[in-house]
Amino acid sequence: MPKEKENKNIVKVDVKELNLWYGDNHALHNITVPLYENKITALIGPSGCGKSTFLRCLNRMNDLISIVKIDGSVVIDEKNIYDKDVDEVSVRKRVGMVFQQPNPFPKSIYDNVAYAPLKHGHVKKGKACDELVEKSLKDAGLWEEVKDKLNDPGTSLSGGQQQRLCIARTIAVKPEVILMDEPTSALDPISTEKIEALMLELKKKYTIITVTHNMQQAARVADYTAFFHLGKLIEYDETETIFVNPSNKKTEDYITGRFG
Amino acid sequence: MIKRKKNHKDNPFYDATLNARHRKSKRFKKFTLSSLVFSIAFLVFFLFDITSKGTPAFKQAYLKVEVTYSELSKKSYRKAIERKYSKIVSRAYLRTIPMMIEENPQLMGQTISTWVIADDQVDQYLKGHHYKLKNKDRALVDQMKADGNVELRFNTIFFTNGDSKSPEFAGLNSAIIGSILTMIITMLIAFPIGVMTAIYLEEFAEDNKFTQIIEVNINNLAAIPSILFGLLGLAVFINLFGLPRSAPVVGGLTLALMTLPIIIVSSRAALRAVPDSIRQAAYGLGLTKIEVTRDHVLPLAFPGILTGSIIGLAQAMGETAPLIIIGMIAYIPDAPSSVMDAATVMPAQLFTWAGMPERMYVEKTAAGIMVLLSILVALNSLAIYLRKKFEVKW
Amino acid sequence: MHTFESKNKSREMKEKAIKMALIVASTISILTTFGVLFSILFEAIAFFELRSFWYFLTGSVWSPGQVDSQFGAVPIFTGTIMITLIALVVAIPIGLGSAIFMSEYASHKTRDYLKPVLEVLAGIPTVVYGFFAALTVAPIVVKTAAWFGLEATFNSALASGVVMGIMIIPVISSLSDDVIKAVPDSQRKAALGLGMTQGETIKDIVLPSALPGIISACLLGFSKAIGETMIVVMAAGLRPNLSFNPLEDMTTVTVTIVNSLVGDFEFNSPETLVAFALGLALFIVTLGLNVLSLMMIRKFKEKYKVNTL
Numbered sequence: 001m002p003k004e005k006e007n008k009n010i011v012k013v014d015v016k017e018l019n020l021w022y023g024d025n026h027a028l029h030n031i032t033v034p035l036y037e038n039k040i041t042a043l044i045g046p047s048g049c050g051k052s053t054f055l056r057c058l059n060r061m062n063d064l065i066s067i068v069k070i071d072g073s074v075v076i077d078e079k080n081i082y083d084k085d086v087d088e089v090s091v092r093k094r095v096g097m098v099f100q101q102p103n104p105f106p107k108s109i110y111d112n113v114a115y116a117p118l119k120h121g122h123v124k125k126g127k128a129c130d131e132l133v134e135k136s137l138k139d140a141g142l143w144e145e146v147k148d149k150l151n152d153p154g155t156s157l158s159g160g161q162q163q164r165l166c167i168a169r170t171i172a173v174k175p176e177v178i179l180m181d182e183p184t185s186a187l188d189p190i191s192t193e194k195i196e197a198l199m200l201e202l203k204k205k206y207t208i209i210t211v212t213h214n215m216q217q218a219a220r221v222a223d224y225t226a227f228f229h230l231g232k233l234i235e236y237d238e239t240e241t242i243f244v245n246p247s248n249k250k251t252e253d254y255i256t257g258r259f260g
Numbered sequence: 261m262i263k264r265k266k267n268h269k270d271n272p273f274y275d276a277t278l279n280a281r282h283r284k285s286k287r288f289k290k291f292t293l294s295s296l297v298f299s300i301a302f303l304v305f306f307l308f309d310i311t312s313k314g315t316p317a318f319k320q321a322y323l324k325v326e327v328t329y330s331e332l333s334k335k336s337y338r339k340a341i342e343r344k345y346s347k348i349v350s351r352a353y354l355r356t357i358p359m360m361i362e363e364n365p366q367l368m369g370q371t372i373s374t375w376v377i378a379d380d381q382v383d384q385y386l387k388g389h390h391y392k393l394k395n396k397d398r399a400l401v402d403q404m405k406a407d408g409n410v411e412l413r414f415n416t417i418f419f420t421n422g423d424s425k426s427p428e429f430a431g432l433n434s435a436i437i438g439s440i441l442t443m444i445i446t447m448l449i450a451f452p453i454g455v456m457t458a459i460y461l462e463e464f465a466e467d468n469k470f471t472q473i474i475e476v477n478i479n480n481l482a483a484i485p486s487i488l489f490g491l492l493g494l495a496v497f498i499n500l501f502g503l504p505r506s507a508p509v510v511g512g513l514t515l516a517l518m519t520l521p522i523i524i525v526s527s528r529a530a531l532r533a534v535p536d537s538i539r540q541a542a543y544g545l546g547l548t549k550i551e552v553t554r555d556h557v558l559p560l561a562f563p564g565i566l567t568g569s570i571i572g573l574a575q576a577m578g579e580t581a582p583l584i585i586i587g588m589i590a591y592i593p594d595a596p597s598s599v600m601d602a603a604t605v606m607p608a609q610l611f612t613w614a615g616m617p618e619r620m621y622v623e624k625t626a627a628g629i630m631v632l633l634s635i636l637v638a639l640n641s642l643a644i645y646l647r648k649k650f651e652v653k654w
Numbered sequence: 655m656h657t658f659e660s661k662n663k664s665r666e667m668k669e670k671a672i673k674m675a676l677i678v679a680s681t682i683s684i685l686t687t688f689g690v691l692f693s694i695l696f697e698a699i700a701f702f703e704l705r706s707f708w709y710f711l712t713g714s715v716w717s718p719g720q721v722d723s724q725f726g727a728v729p730i731f732t733g734t735i736m737i738t739l740i741a742l743v744v745a746i747p748i749g750l751g752s753a754i755f756m757s758e759y760a761s762h763k764t765r766d767y768l769k770p771v772l773e774v775l776a777g778i779p780t781v782v783y784g785f786f787a788a789l790t791v792a793p794i795v796v797k798t799a800a801w802f803g804l805e806a807t808f809n810s811a812l813a814s815g816v817v818m819g820i821m822i823i824p825v826i827s828s829l830s831d832d833v834i835k836a837v838p839d840s841q842r843k844a845a846l847g848l849g850m851t852q853g854e855t856i857k858d859i860v861l862p863s864a865l866p867g868i869i870s871a872c873l874l875g876f877s878k879a880i881g882e883t884m885i886v887v888m889a890a891g892l893r894p895n896l897s898f899n900p901l902e903d904m905t906t907v908t909v910t911i912v913n914s915l916v917g918d919f920e921f922n923s924p925e926t927l928v929a930f931a932l933g934l935a936l937f938i939v940t941l942g943l944n945v946l947s948l949m950m951i952r953k954f955k956e957k958y959k960v961n962t963l
Binding site: 278281282284285286288289291292293294295296298299300302303306309310313452453456457459460461464465473474477478479480481483484485486487488489491492494495496499500517520521524548549550574575577578579580581584585589607608610611614615622625626629632633636640 | 675748759771774777778780788789790823827856878881883884887888908916921929936944
Binding site for chain 3: 101104115
């Protein structure tokens with residue numbers, strides 16, 4: 001854990017004793033981790049360690065799988081999102097998600113971004129909506145490249161552009177937290193670079209939690225890093241500490257490539 | 261603890277639009293569910309309707325009367341029974357009496373109390389349906405019933421007789437035999453051609469124009485309405501080749517062409533499912549393509565090919581339209597003894613009966629439907645059973 | 655230096671013969687399609703030598719059996735369209751709705767049990783549907799119409815249309831189900847991640863993506879309905895009737911074909927040959943619908959690079 005006395009950060013997502021079962025398989029063991037506001041937190045660990053499963057707990061996407069059982073709490077703004085009186089659909093408005101494979105809708109670029117805000121009633125069709133689309137695309141660093149072809153299908157863009165479109169679509173809903181599940185692993189190095197720069201910009205307004213299997217990426221962008229192994233949280237600290245001076249031997253072994 | 265409503269106003273995650281949106285989504289889900297329920301409800305209603313209409317046909321009314329075998333009755337069968345019974349006893353049965361006397365001379369001069377098939381109107385009256393009996397005949401039947409001279413027996417005639425002008429004598433026998441003969445012809449033609457085409461397309465064909473044309477044609481063939489195959493059968497097999505009308509051989513040929521696409525498609529799938537490693541191993545042993553296909557691929561694909569063929573057979577068995585066009589709905593009382601004799605098939609027989617005015621035919625048609633559906637269920641179950649039994653997990 | 659055996663001549667010839675046999679078998683499917691087309695075309699041309707082609711397509715008087723018999727097929731075409739439309743109005747919502755429920759909402763177990771049940775509907779012979787239409791559905795239509803103060807004949811287009819629709823439900827639901835399942839799950843995840851409900855995800859994202867495939871399924875159903883014979887022969891009317899009232903009796907192309915061929919006229923009369931002219935029209939329309947259907951499926955396959963369809 002990061003040292004308490006030096007910590008002036010606000011906790012945006014407070015995870016306490018989170019357990020998850022896939023049927024009989026106990027996949028996440030008692031995860032407790034405070035995730036800080038306006039910071040980028042990276043979740044690293046070998047394949048199958050549960051980092052993506054954990055990420056999906058933060059916006060209740062695991063609810064879609066019928067054999068999943070969840071115990072514990074994920075508190076955002078003093079409310080546990082797993083409380084019985086919270087509608088999981090409403091959680092996802094405040095906690096957005098970007099996926100590993102870019103998945104724009106088979107609609108125009110404009111409609112991709114405008115769909116959710118219109119549906120949620122944030123804006124009405126017309127000028128307000130146009131402005132929202134423009135701002136979202138600008139914040140996602142895509143505006144210049146698409147401003148003349150907003151009616152083209154979202155799928156006509158390149159891989160990196162599609163991913164930035166997905167980011168624009170996510171921030172158009174004005175979430176507070178953005179979850180990213182290996183957002184650059186399907187992209188080429190140049191697009192990866194663009195997205196990493198984007199993440200550093202976005203953290204000023206959003207809290208970002210990203211799963212990555214690329215340790216160098218974690219080292220480049222993340223303020224905090226959490227190391228998972230076999231469904232347990234092994235170590236959580238400032239990124240520099242994790243990579244330079246890890247407290248746990250397993251962390252060190254993973255960082256130095258002894259397994260993974 | 262009080263059960264809190266989701267999305268309550270004092271909830272930090274409250275969303276004003278959500279309640280209406282959830283309601284809309286729930287309505288949508290209800291609509292899709294009710295569509296499914298309707299389909300199943302229809303099936304249940306349909307089966308219930310057919311069964312309730314058809315079950316009574318498995319029983320036939322019999323009357324106990326005195327039958328006189330004499331020279332008089334041999335000449336005029338109407339004289340074999342008392343006059344008052346003449347309208348309520350099956351006319352078709354009476355017609356058989358002279359022949360009975362011929363074949364059994366010891367009957368001559370005797371008067372025997374016999375259980376005799378009732379006329380179809382009596383049968384329907386006893387079953388509670390619309391009937392055409394006159395009052396005095398009805399009274400007679402009621403009296404006989406009170407005396408214990410009326411019985412409803414299992415209707416073996418339904419299975420032993422062919423079609424008849426008298427409803428009570430009409431049975432499915434010649435249609436069943438006609439179906440069997442026709443199906444034999446159908447499969448004898450469609451199976452080899454279909455499987456060979458599938459083998460050629462999957463194992464031998466190159467990716468050229470010829471192959472594409474074949475595949476397009478198979479697709480088209482599957483889409484052609486069945487009645488047009490009847491037109492083909494009429495124009496080519498009957499008019500051009502001069503084959504006899506109403507014969508199983510023509511019906512079989514026509515249905516074979518219709519069944520080809522199913523056999524080809526399922527055989528191709530079965531062949532494709534055989535992993536390439538089997539073929540590679542066989543080639544590695546120095547075998548030719550034909551030997552590899554015949555000795556190694558085909559045996560493994562055979563269960564799938566068989567399953568597909570049984571399904572194709574089941575479909576051909578229910579076909580009526582093309583057979584009407586080539587004439588297999590003539591009145592066929594006797595079962596065919598060869599594939600060149602005039603014959604009818606089960607669905608065509610049902611079609612003919614459905615158009616008859618007498619009420620008894622409604623029962624018999626429904627009962628025939630039950631028989632036909634049972635056969636189809638049996639065939640499809642066999643196909644599923646075979647598929648499960650020989651299912652190899654590669 | 656010989657290390658390999660020289661090829662066995664007779665073995666090679668046998669192989670060639672077998673391959674030839676396979677090719678011959680394969681050409682039979684081509685021969686059949688063209689056989690159907692040409693045999694129908696040949697006799698249809700014979701008809702058009704006796705009666706006007708233009709009037710056949712556009713005329714509305716159908717009066718066979720007279721010296722100057724006329725064969726205007728328009729009422730027959732409209733009758734066919736009416737009954738087919740009723741069938742599609744029944745089959746598309748129910749078929750599509752069932753498909754959506756089974757692929758998006760139902761649990762695996764439910765789906766495994768219910769999918770075969772729908773397939774049973776596909777296995778029922780059409781003569782059985784015809785019996786059901788004529789003896790059960792038609793009287794219900796008459797009674798229900800009377801209850802509303804309307805008059806329906808026992809050969810109403812509604813009766814045969816509804817039963818035909820039920821027969822087509824599996825055609826539409828089966829293909830739609832496959833297509834909907836083929837829409838990548840990442841699309842659904844994206845929509846749900848943006849805070850959409852399941853219903854909204856299906857309506858706004860999944861169904862529009864699956865649309866080419868769904869249209870293909872509907873075209874296939876349309877084609878099957880137009881070519882259907884037994885249900886209409888047994889439950890629909892015999893007289894060409896240009897009407898848009900589903901409670902009236904009207905006839906279809908397939909019924910007229912059957913009646914023309916089982917009548918008492920000799921084969922080379924226009925009364926009989928017109929069956930082939932109608933058959934030609936049927937052939938062209940159903941083939942056209944099938945080509946369209948294939949094109950739509952191909953569009954869908956390209957979009958999602960699916961090979962399972």
